[in-house]
Amino acid sequence: METFNAWAPLLRHLIELAAMLAFALSGVLEGARKRLDPVGVCVVAFLAAFGGGTLRDLLLDQRPFFWIRHSDYVWGILGLSVCALLFMRQRHFEPTERAIQIPDAIGLGLFTAVGVDTAQALGMPSLIAVLMGVITGVFGGVLRDIVCNEIPKAFNDHRPYAVCAFAGAWLYLGLRNGQADETTALVACVLLTAGLRGLAVWRNWQLPGWRH
Amino acid sequence: METFNAWAPLLRHLIELAAMLAFALSGVLEGARKRLDPVGVCVVAFLAAFGGGTLRDLLLDQRPFFWIRHSDYVWGILGLSVCALLFMRQRHFEPTERAIQIPDAIGLGLFTAVGVDTAQALGMPSLIAVLMGVITGVFGGVLRDIVCNEIPKAFNDHRPYAVCAFAGAWLYLGLRNGQADETTALVACVLLTAGLRGLAVWRNWQLPGWRH
Amino acid sequence: METFNAWAPLLRHLIELAAMLAFALSGVLEGARKRLDPVGVCVVAFLAAFGGGTLRDLLLDQRPFFWIRHSDYVWGILGLSVCALLFMRQRHFEPTERAIQIPDAIGLGLFTAVGVDTAQALGMPSLIAVLMGVITGVFGGVLRDIVCNEIPKAFNDHRPYAVCAFAGAWLYLGLRNGQADETTALVACVLLTAGLRGLAVWRNWQLPGWRH
Numbered sequence A, B, C: 001m002e003t004f005n006a007w008a009p010l011l012r013h014l015i016e017l018a019a020m021l022a023f024a025l026s027g028v029l030e031g032a033r034k035r036l037d038p039v040g041v042c043v044v045a046f047l048a049a050f051g052g053g054t055l056r057d058l059l060l061d062q063r064p065f066f067w068i069r070h071s072d073y074v075w076g077i078l079g080l081s082v083c084a085l086l087f088m089r090q091r092h093f094e095p096t097e098r099a100i101q102i103p104d105a106i107g108l109g110l111f112t113a114v115g116v117d118t119a120q121a122l123g124m125p126s127l128i129a130v131l132m133g134v135i136t137g138v139f140g141g142v143l144r145d146i147v148c149n150e151i152p153k154a155f156n157d158h159r160p161y162a163v164c165a166f167a168g169a170w171l172y173l174g175l176r177n178g179q180a181d182e183t184t185a186l187v188a189c190v191l192l193t194a195g196l197r198g199l200a201v202w203r204n205w206q207l208p209g210w211r212h
Helices: A002-033 A038-060 A071-087 A090-099 A101-121 A126-147 A162-177 A182-203 B002-033 B038-060 B071-087 B090-099 B101-121 B126-147 B162-177 B182-203 C002-033 C038-060 C071-087 C090-099 C101-121 C126-147 C162-177 C182-203
Strands: none
Touching: A002 A038, A002 A071, A002 A090, A002 A101, A002 A126, A038 A071, A038 A101, A038 A126, A071 C126, A090 A101, A101 A126, A101 A162, A101 A182, A126 A162, A126 B071, A126 B126, A126 C126, A162 A182, A162 B038, B002 B038, B002 B071, B002 B090, B002 B101, B002 B126, B038 B071, B038 B101, B038 B126, B090 B101, B101 B126, B101 B162, B101 B182, B126 B162, B126 C071, B126 C126, B162 B182, B162 C038, C002 C038, C002 C071, C002 C090, C002 C101, C002 C126, C038 C071, C038 C101, C038 C126, C090 C101, C101 C126, C101 C162, C101 C182, C126 C162, C162 C182
16 A cells, blocks of 8 residues: 555546546547537637536636646647647547547546545535536536537436446545545545446446436 | 514525526426436536526625535435436426426516625626626526527527516616615515516517517 | 827727627627527627636636626627617628628737736736637637537637637737737737738638548
8 A cells, every 4th residue: 555655646647647638539529520620629629628627616716727737738638639630530530439438437537536525625515525526527528519519418318427427426425424535535436437437338328218 | 564574584485495496497398308318407407596696606706606505405406307307208398388487487586686686785886786687587597508509598589588687686776776675675676577577478578679 | 109108098998999899799790690689689799798808807716807897888788789689680791790800800809918918917827828818809709609509600610710819829928028018019919810810811711621
């Protein structure tokens, strides 16, 4: 455990980077499918990567935003978008979309864990902390879809996404209230959220719909 | 009047609950019509019920938000959405939509009164206070429609809605400037707004449109 | 130069008014094309004129907003919308749209200059300051298009718009870092941004698109 704790910050940073990249890439793909111009692709990638965390910080009145503290990450998103415009062709979309599911699930887990952790540290009530976790994980994609003039996929594709984040965030709170330390709770939240999401994609789970 | 003042907080609380329920239900109906999944229905109901007040507090920099202070109301919205998913069928939509007009009109009145009251207490200029009242009453529905990928109904169905809130909010300010006490002004604002909206629905009033 | 400095505030104020009017008018035109009702037209005009600056101030946590400090401008927008409803006919749309390009380009330049200036004074990193300039200039139109249920024109019409603001904002920062005084940097930013945008419209420049 001693060894793990020494490696933990680096590990967390790496996963965080992977998650941000995965979300940004989902924005680039969405922008490409809608034939946006380079400016639009950058904005949508940016919204997908940072939108959830920014909305959370706006609601919790936390400044400065993550991307204002780390403006090099914004350069990264700009670079990614330009590379995608230069090198990506229509025939790459299909395989990219499938490959993106794994970092997207991990990203959902990590963003949820970070969000619930932040809100809990500010002393929010349980349900609000959980919602902040879900918002951090899910609303990047929601803003991406709103700008692209679509109903957010998280709200109408009937596959569990926000629900996985909801479950993971409650696990985090349960562990913290049961005196588990922060690292354990964070890791458990990431594993449950990403695991559930992975299972949902793999087994093609469906949320119940409207009956007639 | 003595007796009324004792009952006033309870009465106000009950109307507020009814208004919130009416707005949430309008969100559930919209979500159902768009075949959203359960997550989407909850989010849209939440936005319709709390979106206007949250936007007002964001613009006026007031924290914590209403739904963060009262997280039990969020549970209520979640419960309402789940019940709607379990028990509502297509054939219920039409009558529900008509029945919802009354609490929706009362809700518009009450949210407008609360909004203009909040902004006036912060010393905002008259027009800004009025706009904050209108935003509180109207923008829940606007956010609901934007997420559902429609042009907000408040902006293109040519039936007076925001205009009723606008009139009610000016009445509130006029009474306050004429030394009326807060309760009188609030009640007058609710009555005028809800009354005008009710009349508009009943007599099928139309706002003037574009000429050719 | 002495004489110019005495006239500068008035000049800046006049250009600012012209820019706000141009943006508001673009909102009115968009609302008219979508057959919005008078309420919708006012809201869209308001969003187009003040949306970019408000989003910037929200992100930078600056209060009170421009339109709260100057509520007479809000009256101006309301009056403009009402006049447009009364006097504008379908046959006016086409010439108005062409005539609007010039104040729109100047407005883009001025809003960008104001935005980057504000963010730089708050000590933001370069890229963030530039983005704040671009957001101030561009996001009024983006919010206008989102409310009108369209993909924002700035993101998919493949004509340089945000890119001109991006270039102008970097010029501002470059001059400030090279010890130029604020007025010079502001004027240069406005001239470059508006000039590039004017050239782009005149020569019909196109941003590169997706290859197949």
